[in-house]
Amino acid sequence: MARQQQVVIVGGGVIGLLTAYNLATQGQAVVLLERAGVGQESSWAGGGIVSPLYPWRYSPAVTALAHWSQDFYPQLAERLFAATGIDPQVHTTGLYWLDLDDETEALAWAAREGRPLSKVDMAAAHDAVPVLGGGYSQAIHMADVANVRNPRLVKSLKAALLALPGVTLHEQCEVSGFVLGDGRVLGVNTAHGPILGKQVVLAAGAWSGELLGTLGLSLPVEPVKGQMILYKCAADFLSCMVLAKGRYAIPRRDGHILIGSTLEHEGFDKTPTDTALESLKASAVELIPALADAEVVGHWAGLRPGSPEGIPYIGQVPGFEGLWLNCGHYRNGLVLAPASCQLFADLLLARTPIIDPSPYAPEGRVNAG
Template sequence: MAKQQRVVIVGGGVIGLLTAFNLAAEVGQVTLVDQSAVGQESSWAGGGIVSPLYPWRYNPAVTALAHWSQDFYPQLAGRLFASTGIDPEVHTTGLYWLDLEDEAQALAWAKREGRPLRTVEIAAVNEAVPVLGAGYSRAIYMADVANVRNPRLVKSLKAALQAMPNVTIHEQCEVLGFIREGENICGVNTVQGEMRGDEVVLAAGAWSGELLNSLGLELPVVPVKGQMILYKCEPDFLSCMVLAKGRYAIPRRDGHVLIGSTLEHEGFDKTPTPTALESLKASAIELVPALADAQPAGHWAGLRPGSPEGIPYIGRVAGFGGLWLNCGHYRNGLVLAPASCQLFADLLLGRRPIIDPVPYAPQGRIQGMA
């Protein structure tokens, strides 16, 4: 690709921001457009565990991206902190899974994949995590699992992009549709006018399917609502991430503890509900009984870009010159972002890809609508 190429990226979540970050040094101009403020949807709302919640339950295509990203995150965070002064806070605490039904599968997966997952006596867990609730009998543990403070990651990426002379960010700028000339997509129409580019990248998370509909394409990416709550505790209150019955507690470095998360199919409704609040509080108290005396300091909802098997769409859209996808990461956008965006840049720039791109290719996975 020529150095003077112009790339338009639709969507300013972590996927869109990191796509822009990876391309900026390689192309002439990057224009990033978001309908609200960057990173305010799924990227802001998630927990930031740098691992799929149950990695052994996923398709190998998801695992391949996750492994690459997990190893790369500390390096990415260090680079962003050095250039912006905003620390994304990659916090390596390890993760305990408690009373798993498929523990044998998890251990078999770890052995096959060479991941450091092992069984731990419950007494050792209670010693390592003194605030953990009673009543758990089995545990497995992975020591190198980190969490990233996703709102800080978003701020850091935005600051890094704003410092680049060939990057323009348009916030509060809704995309109305694509500019099409013959077989080619040459840009997007927005509420602020036309924005043209040689390549257009759709990285609009849960909204990606809606936008592709306008081209007669059916992309099976749908919004899946997730609600979370936040507690403010002492910095050393919870030493490690813990996960049981599909719910988790995540400690930040400063003592904030996140509890999540619900999975709800409610369309684009992001309203936090009293029902979810009570359910999350109950999970919090079951995991960490000391939280019974605390009031949540925050409660919010975000919309994940749900996709079949959680396998993202990364690559060129056949039949539409200049149109690319990097979307549909479902519950693992933060986990998969570094690998997804590196793979995407490799494909767009014609470089040798970091991993086999075939499982993520849109071709054969999206349909023309009748």
């Protein structure tokens, strides 16, 4: 199995899949390795809001990626739908934030960034979202926020990727470390033997820190467990996304309502718990009282790649020629994926980058263990 590949990508979440897609559409030969099934971790477990939950609380580095991605998502979805017949369902609903402590900062951020965020009267919010709970006193609203149906995005990306020439996908293929020689990274070791490549890209989400540790490097990316639940309601039950006290309700086009999510530091354990189920149900009923009578049709957990300030690592690893990172997106992997993967392709293919790459550079942020 040790044949020369142009680019070996470790990790088959949305970041790995879209990185592979962007490179393969530019004529690169790509082999994508996934330890389980593609998109089954953070990508599958996320809510798919095409915005950070509280965008004004992030650094300009995250904001730059988020804005580019938000503008690009509709055309990415159209392109994937046209190529595969699988619609990722980018659903523009708008988003209400309720009872924020930092509403003033949010509105100042929106004015500064030119984003359509505005304060609305609570009565107007109730008119727009009649099922909203009565316990809230203030609201702000952004009209153009969408959500993407993340499991469908993963399916669509996988199908689009497999339709391209020069793409090999190995699922159930865990990477244990790197092949080194001539002062550079030559490939990766797997249970099926070494797989070699001119470039190796680490896009392994919560597992990225452990893998980089095998080279004696310290990457502060760690698993952060998130649990969520799913209700099924009528298609017109909830018209808009709502967010209060760190919990959100996201309507899908067919009436499924996602409620999320917890933030738990439990290592690599992703067992759904009764405690989280009860907490999420309580949040659901507080946000939307009618959900007290709705059936929970799903409850699951995933592991997010936690990183300092949620700023991803995008670029070449200093001291290890041939090794690249596109990881550490924490809670915003789905939001930031289009921009992160476009920026990554620009860097690897030596093109003019879409945005300034310096805030994401591994240099100075990845240290010897």
